[in-house]
Amino acid sequence: MLDIFLGCLLIAAAIFNLIAAIGLLRLPDVYTRMHAASKAGTFGSGLMLVTIAIHAGEINIASRALAGVAFFLLTAPISAHLLARAAYVAGIEPWSGTVRDDLKGHYKDKQGHLSSDDD
Amino acid sequence: MNKIFLINVLLAFTWCAVQGSFTFINLIFGFLISSAALWLIREQFGTSKYFNRTWLIIGLIFLFLKELFLSVVRVAWLVLKPGQSYKPSFISYPLTVDSPHEITLLANLITLTPGTLSVDVSDDNKTLYIHCIDVEDVEALRKDIRDGFERKILEALR
Numbered sequence: 098m099l100d101i102f103l104g105c106l107l108i109a110a111a112i113f114n115l116i117a118a119i120g121l122l123r124l125p126d127v128y129t130r131m132h133a134a135s136k137a138g139t140f141g142s143g144l145m146l147v148t149i150a151i152h153a154g155e156i157n158i159a160s161r162a163l164a165g166v167a168f169f170l171l172t173a174p175i176s177a178h179l180l181a182r183a184a185y186v187a188g189i190e191p192w193s194g195t196v197r198d199d200l201k202g203h204y205k206d207k208q209g210h211l212s213s214d215d216d
Numbered sequence: 217m218n219k220i221f222l223i224n225v226l227l228a229f230t231w232c233a234v235q236g237s238f239t240f241i242n243l244i245f246g247f248l249i250s251s252a253a254l255w256l257i258r259e260q261f262g263t264s265k266y267f268n269r270t271w272l273i274i275g276l277i278f279l280f281l282k283e284l285f286l287s288v289v290r291v292a293w294l295v296l297k298p299g300q301s302y303k304p305s306f307i308s309y310p311l312t313v314d315s316p317h318e319i320t321l322l323a324n325l326i327t328l329t330p331g332t333l334s335v336d337v338s339d340d341n342k343t344l345y346i347h348c349i350d351v352e353d354v355e356a357l358r359k360d361i362r363d364g365f366e367r368k369i370l371e372a373l374r
Contacts, residue, residue: 120291120294120295126304128333129302129304132347136328137288171324173328178335181333191306195303197305197306197351
């Protein structure tokens with residue numbers, strides 16, 4: 098019974114990872130693609146590791162799997178942020194459907210020094 | 217605050233020493249028993265703030281898990297629905313939190329929640345720039361962050 102439940106969780110996790118991959122191909126620009134990679138990818142991989150932790154039922158395997166989840170949650174947002182920022186500083190244009198750009202003109206130079214909203 | 221946590225850990229080790237078994241499970245059990253002991257003396261020795269803060273941090277973790285799940289479902293829908301009818305935008309968000317670790321925590325939480333991705337923080341730590349994949353009302357989104365994550369972080373970490 099537990100095995101069936103864990104199998105379903107594993108399939109759900111794989112589907113989320115598949116959606117993240119499709120999102121990387123389908124979404125229009127680098128900024129929107131980062132959304133798919135950072136959220137669906139993290140969630141899919143994290144869910145897989147949690148499933149493994151439950152399935153193993155041993156503390157030494159479970160603790161390593163849960164440490165993996167913690168590192169995913171810490172690193173995925175940072176890499177998404179760095180990629181989006183590097184793309185903007187390098188001057189990659191957002192998709193033409195972007196409705197509002199508060200960031201425009203706030204980068205002072207190519208080193209990425211960023212001014213605040215009010216100055 | 218940290219002192220009480222250390223006392224809690226010390227009591228857990230004491231429990232293991234008295235029991236004569238240093239397994240992981242026994243350590244966890246000792247930790248739970250010693251927190252119960254600290255909770256019993258909360259009026260006399262002022263440990264209630266420690267427990268309040270523990271609850272706030274646990275609340276923050278659950279809020280985060282809920283938002284993460286909602287955000288995954290929303291991104292999955294945006295990826296799979298036919299056509300490209302979403303409205304992405306970059307918005308600025310005036311920060312109330314000001315220390316670097318609070319900004320890091322807030323930026324990470326924002327990235328993992330529905331439709332938002334932190335892009336950069338201004339040099340003076342006053343403005344966070346966020347990319348939203350599909351936003352209708354910018355003011356409502358700012359208000360959501362201010363009354364949701366930012367307030368919880370301020371409550372839990374100060």
